[in-house]
Amino acid sequence: MLSKGLKRKREEEEEKESLAVDALWLDPGHAAVAQAPPAAASSSLFDLSVLKLHHSLQQSEPDLRHLVLVVNTLRRIQASMAPAAALPPVPSPPAAPSMADNLLASSDAALSASMASLLEDLSHIEGLSQAPQPLADEGPPGRSMGGAAPSLGALDLLGPATGCLLDDGLEGLFEDIDTSMYDNELWAPASEGLKPGPEDEPGKEEAPELDEAELDYLMDVLVGTQALERPPGPGR
Amino acid sequence: MNYPDENTYGNKADIISTVEFNHTGELLATGDKGGRVVIFQREQESKNQIHRRGEYNVYSTFQSHEPEFDYLKSLEIEEKINKIRWLPQQNAAYFLLSTNDKTVKLWKVSERDKRPEGYNLKDEEGRLRDPATITTLRVPVLRPMDLMVEATPRRVFANAHTYHINSISVNSDYETYMSADDLRINLWNFEITNQSFNIVDIKPANMEELTEVITAAEFHPHHCNTFVYSSSKGTIRLCDMRASALCDRHTKFFEEPEDPSNRSFFSEIISSISDVKFSHSGRYIMTRDYLTVKVWDLNMENRPIETYQVHDYLRSKLCSLYENDCIFDKFECVWNGSDSVIMTGSYNNFFRMFDRNTKRDVTLEASRENSKPRAILKPRKVCVGGKRRKDEISVDSLDFSKKILHTAWHPSENIIAVAATNNLYIFQDKVN
Numbered sequence: 001m002l003s004k005g006l007k008r009k010r011e012e013e014e015e016k017e018s019l020a021v022d023a024l025w026l027d028p029g030h031a032a033v034a035q036a037p038p039a040a041a042s043s044s045l046f047d048l049s050v051l052k053l054h055h056s057l058q059q060s061e062p063d064l065r066h067l068v069l070v071v072n073t074l075r076r077i078q079a080s081m082a083p084a085a086a087l088p089p090v091p092s093p094p095a096a097p098s099m100a101d102n103l104l105a106s107s108d109a110a111l112s113a114s115m116a117s118l119l120e121d122l123s124h125i126e127g128l129s130q131a132p133q134p135l136a137d138e139g140p141p142g143r144s145m146g147g148a149a150p151s152l153g154a155l156d157l158l159g160p161a162t163g164c165l166l167d168d169g170l171e172g173l174f175e176d177i178d179t180s181m182y183d184n185e186l187w188a189p190a191s192e193g194l195k196p197g198p199e200d201e202p203g204k205e206e207a208p209e210l211d212e213a214e215l216d217y218l219m220d221v222l223v224g225t226q227a228l229e230r231p232p233g234p235g236r
Numbered sequence: 237m238n239y240p241d242e243n244t245y246g247n248k249a250d251i252i253s254t255v256e257f258n259h260t261g262e263l264l265a266t267g268d269k270g271g272r273v274v275i276f277q278r279e280q281e282s283k284n285q286i287h288r289r290g291e292y293n294v295y296s297t298f299q300s301h302e303p304e305f306d307y308l309k310s311l312e313i314e315e316k317i318n319k320i321r322w323l324p325q326q327n328a329a330y331f332l333l334s335t336n337d338k339t340v341k342l343w344k345v346s347e348r349d350k351r352p353e354g355y356n357l358k359d360e361e362g363r364l365r366d367p368a369t370i371t372t373l374r375v376p377v378l379r380p381m382d383l384m385v386e387a388t389p390r391r392v393f394a395n396a397h398t399y400h401i402n403s404i405s406v407n408s409d410y411e412t413y414m415s416a417d418d419l420r421i422n423l424w425n426f427e428i429t430n431q432s433f434n435i436v437d438i439k440p441a442n443m444e445e446l447t448e449v450i451t452a453a454e455f456h457p458h459h460c461n462t463f464v465y466s467s468s469k470g471t472i473r474l475c476d477m478r479a480s481a482l483c484d485r486h487t488k489f490f491e492e493p494e495d496p497s498n499r500s501f502f503s504e505i506i507s508s509i510s511d512v513k514f515s516h517s518g519r520y521i522m523t524r525d526y527l528t529v530k531v532w533d534l535n536m537e538n539r540p541i542e543t544y545q546v547h548d549y550l551r552s553k554l555c556s557l558y559e560n561d562c563i564f565d566k567f568e569c570v571w572n573g574s575d576s577v578i579m580t581g582s583y584n585n586f587f588r589m590f591d592r593n594t595k596r597d598v599t600l601e602a603s604r605e606n607s608k609p610r611a612i613l614k615p616r617k618v619c620v621g622g623k624r625r626k627d628e629i630s631v632d633s634l635d636f637s638k639k640i641l642h643t644a645w646h647p648s649e650n651i652i653a654v655a656a657t658n659n660l661y662i663f664q665d666k667v668n
Contacts, residue, residue, distance in 0.1 A: 045501060048559060060311040064399055064418040065449045065468050066564055069505045072447060073558075076501050 042081050049074040252655035254642055258322040258330065261646040264292055264653055265332060266660055267317025271301040273334055273387075275345060276662075290651070292662050296345055298387040301336040313338050319404050321413070331390070333413060337400040340415050342391035342426065350378040396422050396432045403453045409460040416453035416465060423477075435483045436465060436475065451566075452512045462487075464514070464521055470507030472523060472532065490521075490532050492539045502554045502563065510566035515575040516647075522578055524569040527551060529580050529590065544590045544597065547582045549620045549631045562636050573648045581640025584629065585656045586616060602640060602654045602661040613663065 052070045056062045249270030256265050264276040277295035304313040314337055323331040329346035354376040358364050399417035406413045414423050414435070421436035436453075440446050449468045456462035461477045473486035494503060506526035513522045521532045523540075527548060530540035546567075550557060557563040562583075569580040581587045582599075590597045599616045619628035642655040650665040 042501075045555070045558075052561075061309070061400075064446075065451065065508070068446060068449055069468055069508060069564070072504050073501055076504070080501075 039081065042077055046074065046077045046081065049077060247658075250658040252642060252658060252660060253316050253318060254320050255644040255653050255655050255660070256320045256322060256332075257644050257646050257653070258332075259324050259647060261648060261651065263295065263322070263330060264644065264662070265320045265322070266653075266655065267300065267320050267334055268658075269314075269316045271299055271303070271315030271317060271336065273298055273300045273317065273320065273332075273343070275330075290664065296385040296387055298343070300334045300341060300343065300389075301339065304338075318401060321404050321406050323406055324410060326410075333404050333406065335401050335404050335415065338394065338397055340393040340401070340404055340413075340424070341389050342393075343387050344390045345385060345387045348384045348386060349381060351381045352376040353379050391426065391429050393424055393429050393432065396424075402451060405453060405455045405463065407455045407460050408458055412460075414453060414455065414463065416450055418449040421450065421453055421463075421465060421483075433481075435477060435481075437482065437484065451509050454512055454514055457514050457516060457518045459518070464512055466509035466512040466523060468508040469504060470509055470525060472509065472512060472521065474534070488534070488537050490537050490540075492530070498551075500554065502558060505558070505563055506554065511568040513569060513571060515571050516573065517575055520575070522569055522571060524567050524580055526563060526565075526567075529569050529578060531578070531592070542592065544578070544588075546580055546588055547586075547618070549618055553631070557636075560636070562639075565639055565641065567639075567641050568643065570643055570645045572645045572650070579643055579645060579652065581643055581654070583636050583639050584634040585638040585640060586618075587640045587643060587654055602656045602659075604659075 049070055053067070053074065056067045056070060249268065249272075251269040252266050253269055254265075254267040257263070258265070262278050264278075266274050266276075268274075273296075274294060275296045276292035279291045279293060281290065300317060301315040303315045305311075306313055316336055317334050318337065319333075319335050321333045323333070325331075329344050332343050332345070334341055334343060353360070354374050356365075356370060356373055356376075357367070393415070397415065397417045397420070399419050401415050401417050403416040404413060405416075411427075412423055412425050414421055415432075416422075416436075419437065419439040420434055422432040423435050424432045436450070438448065438450060447469075451466050451468055453463060453465035456464075462474065463477070464472055464474045466472045470491065472490040474488040474490070475483035476487045477483060479485070479487060494507075509523045509525050511524040514520070515522065519534060520541075521534065523530050523532065524546075527550060528546060529544045531542040531544075532540045554563060567581050569578060571578055576593055577589055577591050579587060579589045585602045586599050587602060588597060588599050599618070600613045601616050614627075617625075617628045618634070619625065619630050624630050638656065640654055640656055644653040646652070652663050654661040654663070
């Protein structure tokens with residue numbers, strides 16, 4: 001539910017950006033092309049590629065060729081966007097099941113996790129647009145989306161230094177959600193400051209009393225985001 | 237060229253996904269997205285009907301693959317036929333291999349024009365007779381009946397591919413064949429369905445390191461120990477099965493150095509090879525990537541001997557083609573019987589032919605509007621910029637949903653089959 005909202009919004013953004021890029025690419029006579037900063041084109045290509053990667057990984061059985069080509073293209077774009085920043089070394093093998101050859105499930109989990117770790121590395125570079133939320137779910141253990149958002153003001157405390165892909169993700173995730181739902185004293189004493197880290201309980205504002213229905217809803221939300229980590233059901 | 241022969245379908249399941257002539261050209265098989273195989277047979281020539289020489293009519297239709305559900309991995313396996321390959325004919329029956337993403341099947345197609353009559357224990361409708369009523373015995377005799385063509389699955393080769401099968405190729409020994417998926421190639425014996433031999437495995441120990449996949453594979457037409465496979469990075473590897481059991485180390489490695497002036501973010505994607513085919517002679521291989529067809533001499537690994545531009549006007553459109561995923565389309569390519577002409581498809585229902593000797597090329601269109609029976613195909617031209625002539629079509633008017641991915645060429649005559657989405661066109665040389 002949450003991710004659908006996010007996804008819809010992102011797709012609109014992507015479309016607009018892609019159309020803009022299209023106009024540049026398709027009309028060589030356009031004066032803007034000569035002056036178009038390469039960074040702008042690279043950036044929207046990057047976003048487009050990330051979106052494609054996201055879609056690809058969401059398939060129950062991704063087209064491996066498509067996936068590999070998109071990832072390689074993403075690497076090229078990233079290399080051109082930040083040539084000074086060396087690509088961080090490939091992280092140690094992700095916490096995936098043992099590499100039993102014949103189980104596509106484990107291979108896919110490993111591939112997904114590896115793509116996620118690739119994107120985590122990419123997130124260290126400044127100015128990157130946020131990656132879609134479900135990918136972030138498959139990062140190293142502990143980085144779950146279980147924590148509901150603190151108030152937006154509190155997020156300022158979470159600096160980019162945490163290097164967490166979820167920093168931006170959290171903010172974007174809850175942009176179009178009424179966060180007053182999560183502002184209640186049940187979760188954290190109002191007097192305490194927020195600890196950095198997304199898995200911590202949110203909310204330090206005064207809140208109206210939470211009734212049963214709201215609590216159920218909140219639990220559904222928390223459980224629902226966990227469910228996103230599980231592989232999707234049948235279908236392509 | 238004349239006489240388009242079409243079968244028109246309306247829905248998605250009828251999208252043709254593979255086309256293949258058999259070794260004599262008498263039969264033409266198509267596979268579609270719905271898992272069906274349709275076989276056409278060429279009519280025998282007759283003196284009475286000169287103008288209908290060599291028409292292809294439907295010979296047999298059968299459901300080769302059904303959609304399956306893999307409960308372990310919770311995913312659906314498409315029934316779409318990815319490839320059909322014929323076996324050479326050895327008796328009255330015809331044999332072909334058809335494959336979807338996971339399972340290869342050997343089908344026997346045979347004719348029945350006689351049936352036994354005069355059974356003792358059952359009557360003409362097949363109902364059992366009461367033995368007590370039988371007083372005499374007779375010998376059943378074979379009597380003629382209307383021709384019936386039946387297709388039966390003789391072998392099912394399953395559970396050997398974790399990834400999606402993209403190619404099958406029958407070996408020249410006629411005893412074995414190979415099937416290739418994104419990361420592995422397996423060798424099968426036709427008689428043995430519960431085992432296959434893995435001959436190529438490019439799966440990295442860490443899937444993180446995966447940067448390249450297998451895109452197509454084919455056996456050499458004469459040397460049963462030799463095969464080639466192509467990759468998503470635009471390389472071709474030739475392997476010799478005598479060298480070692482696991483052909484991870486290639487005998488030859490074909491790669492053209494990248495042209496620095498054409499470098500872009502999309503260089504790798506457009507270099508990805510979508511099809512590889514040996515020439516009939518076995519001396520050359522042809523590869524198709526997004527914008528070109530290349531011919532390679534087996535003795536020269538560092539560059540192709542010929543490069544043909546299929547639709548270079550798309551080079552400036554790569555960004556939007558990436559956005560709408562067209563850049564990932566996989567076009568096939570084919571040789572004619574004498575290896576002098578090569579053919580491949582493009583967009584807007586265009587297909588291209590290149591004469592290797594004269595260096596001339598032509599663009600033709602497969603569409604009902606432009607082709608009436610016995611009409612001659614008119615060459616088409618795409619206008620790149622500037623003033624558009626009367627018959628030309630501009631790049632921006634091209635219909636990218638009308639793609640010709642699959643074509644086939646008769647083994648010895650100038651007859652071609654062109655699949656345009658869910659229509660099949662058959663063109664042949666006009667005879668005076």
